[in-house]
Amino acid sequence: MAKLWGGRFELESSKLLEDFNASISFDCQMWEEDIQGSRAHAKMLHKIGILQQDELDSILQGLEQITQRFKEGTFALKNSDEDIHMAIESALTNLIGESGKKLHTARSRNDQVALDFKLYTLKANAQLRAQILELMQTLLDIARNHTHTLMPGMTHLQHAQPVSLAFHLVAWCCNFLRDVKRLESTFTRNDTSPLGSGALAGTPYGNDREFVARELGLSAPSLNAMDSVSERDFALDLLYDIAMLMMHISRVSEELVLWSSAEFGFVTLSDSFSTGSSIMPQKKNPDVPELLRGKSGRAFGNLQSLLVVMKGLPLAYNKDTQEDKEAVFDSIRTAQICLEILNACLKTTQFNPQNMLKMAQSGHLSATDLADFLVKKCNIPFRDAHHITGRIVAYAQSQGKDLSQLRKEELTSIDSRIPKEAKKVLDLQSSMQARNSLGGTASMQVKSQIKTLQDSLNDAQESLAQTKLATFNPRGEKRAK
Numbered sequence: 059m060a061k062l063w064g065g066r067f068e069l070e071s072s073k074l075l076e077d078f079n080a081s082i083s084f085d086c087q088m089w090e091e092d093i094q095g096s097r098a099h100a101k102m103l104h105k106i107g108i109l110q111q112d113e114l115d116s117i118l119q120g121l122e123q124i125t126q127r128f129k130e131g132t133f134a135l136k137n138s139d140e141d142i143h144m145a146i147e148s149a150l151t152n153l154i155g156e157s158g159k160k161l162h163t164a165r166s167r168n169d170q171v172a173l174d175f176k177l178y179t180l181k182a183n184a185q186l187r188a189q190i191l192e193l194m195q196t197l198l199d200i201a202r203n204h205t206h207t208l209m210p211g212m213t214h215l216q217h218a219q220p221v222s223l224a225f226h227l228v229a230w231c232c233n234f235l236r237d238v239k240r241l242e243s244t245f246t247r248n249d250t251s252p253l254g255s256g257a258l259a260g261t262p263y264g265n266d267r268e269f270v271a272r273e274l275g276l277s278a279p280s281l282n283a284m285d286s287v288s289e290r291d292f293a294l295d296l297l298y299d300i301a302m303l304m305m306h307i308s309r310v311s312e313e314l315v316l317w318s319s320a321e322f323g324f325v326t327l328s329d330s331f332s333t334g335s336s337i338m339p340q341k342k343n344p345d346v347p348e349l350l351r352g353k354s355g356r357a358f359g360n361l362q363s364l365l366v367v368m369k370g371l372p373l374a375y376n377k378d379t380q381e382d383k384e385a386v387f388d389s390i391r392t393a394q395i396c397l398e399i400l401n402a403c404l405k406t407t408q409f410n411p412q413n414m415l416k417m418a419q420s421g422h423l424s425a426t427d428l429a430d431f432l433v434k435k436c437n438i439p440f441r442d443a444h445h446i447t448g449r450i451v452a453y454a455q456s457q458g459k460d461l462s463q464l465r466k467e468e469l470t471s472i473d474s475r476i477p478k479e480a481k482k483v484l485d486l487q488s489s490m491q492a493r494n495s496l497g498g499t500a501s502m503q504v505k506s507q508i509k510t511l512q513d514s515l516n517d518a519q520e521s522l523a524q525t526k527l528a529t530f531n532p533r534g535e536k537r538a539k
């Protein structure tokens with residue numbers, strides 16, 4: 059079959075070349091963005107006098123018919139069309155005839171693919187932010203009920219100081235808020251339109267690039283044509299953002315794996331989000347958080363893979379760049395599914411404050427509080443206070459008790475300088491509430507952290523709602539059932 063670019067060729071393409079060269083099997087995911095770009099381009103061509111009104115009308119109608127075919131799943135994808143851009147252009151010409159051949163005036167596939175791919179990543183960016191915000195809302199809703207729920211705070215995975223469950227969940231949320239902000243900045247740094255850059259040097263047609271950018275809901279035309287067709291920073295930015303997000307998801311998941319073990323028992327994962335063992339009938343496995351933890355691997359790999367593709371390329375467009383898409387599609391899909399399932403899993407997870415308390419009571423977590431109390435209230439030098447506290451810990455241990463469970467009399471019998479009120483600071487709840495410094499674990503502080511996060515979440519949602527880009531749902535028809 060004759061190629062759209064076949065004018066100077068005498069021999070037919072080898073089938074081997076055709077299959078190797080083609081990207082349509084994966085770039086078909088950008089059909090919507092390609093049509094969006096073509097609409098804006100056609101309107102611009104009409105505006106600058108290249109297309110007559112009837113030609114524009116028939117192009118727009120043809121593109122509408124093609125949209126329907128994609129939605130119904132009846133658009134035939136053939137490697138002989140090479141990529142989505144040529145597939146749509148030749149389908150258009152088959153449908154409407156001569157005016158279809160005018161659509162490619164004043165553009166090249168190089169600026170076309172840069173635009174399509176950029177639009178795709180920007181839409182995915184907005185959609186991922188919406189999903190992260192949902193996840194944050196879930197965490198904040200759980201946290202609100204647990205500002206007094208004690209658990210052992212750990213460093214080196216060893217018991218350190220008592221904290222509240224809410225404090226821990228808020229810490230997770232802080233990671234996710236940074237992910238949202240990172241995506242926001244990736245979005246605003248990259249929302250320019252490369253269309254009209256032509257092959258690399260601009261076009262001789264006087265394209266109205268401002269008009270095209272406005273039509274597409276982008277902030278402005280990109281600055282330099284050569285840069286526009288060769289850079290893939292927008293894709294790398296997104297891959298990095300997703301890698302960070304997945305690293306956070308992985309750390310949260312690791313804690314869910316730990317917390318759901320018999321040793322911790324902090325959470326019970328719902329049966330609907332757990333799996334069994336094919337051989338050990340008693341087992342209930344945390345496959346969901348384990349897979350979430352494991353999925354970060356491919357997200358990091360995708361970032362690495364595109365960095366390597368780009369690193370030696372001379373300006374401007376090179377075909378190597380065609381290797382940019384699968385990594386990005388995979389990272390987007392991975393992040394979407396991971397956010398969806400983590401959110402659903404958390405919503406059905408049961409938190410077990412009793413087990414958290416039990417573990418908090420087994421590490422003498424309030425020892426520092428007692429030493430501080432003896433210094434501040436009894437004017438005992440810190441070195442002595444440390445020593446006295448050490449003796450009390452040893453006593454508690456010999457009694458098989460936690461420090462927080464000792465009676466007043468037991469304390470005073472060890473050292474007569476210890477007043478009765480010391481009992482109060484041993485209490486884990488008081489110890490937790492005492493850390494009332496800004497950002498600390500005291501309920502008052504955590505409530506204020508929750509409020510700040512909720513405000514940021516609401517702001518982020520608002521700025522998302524103002525995004526002028528068409529909504530994006532690459533999962534819908536594009537995800538395998």
Ligand code: ARG
Binds near residue numbers: 081085379
């Ligand atoms: N399928 C190509 C890609 O993904 C489209 C651009 C091709 N341009 C060209 N001049 N061969 O990069």
